Amino acid sequence: MDPVGDRLPYDLVFDIQGCLVKVQAKSAWYHEAGDVYLTDNRRTQTNRRIMKRSRYAKDFDFALIYIETADLFYVFPSEVFISFASSISLVESNKRQRKPRSA
Secondary structure (H helix, E strand, C coil): CCCCCCCCCCCEEEEECCEEEEEEEEECEEEHHHCEEEEECEEEEECCCCEEEEECCCCCCEEEEEEHHHCEEEEEEHHHHHHCCCEEEECCCCCCCCCCCCC
């Protein structure tokens, strides 16, 4: 079964010793101006005419964010992932002066 377009608030479900864990999967892209990777932490619903974005509720247990160019992923508890306003900046740089909130 192809999960694309099913409109569920999560992408994957893992059965871990009888406990179902719901995971929302996202990808991040490089934002050159800020020297950071960004991911949108909002739900996107589209039809042929409009694109509507809304915030997630506690609809899943974890968010998995993948940075393809770095072959790296982050795992966020749902509460942390949905606490950001609209996007999350992931700093993969030695220029970092302090630990980012996403850590």
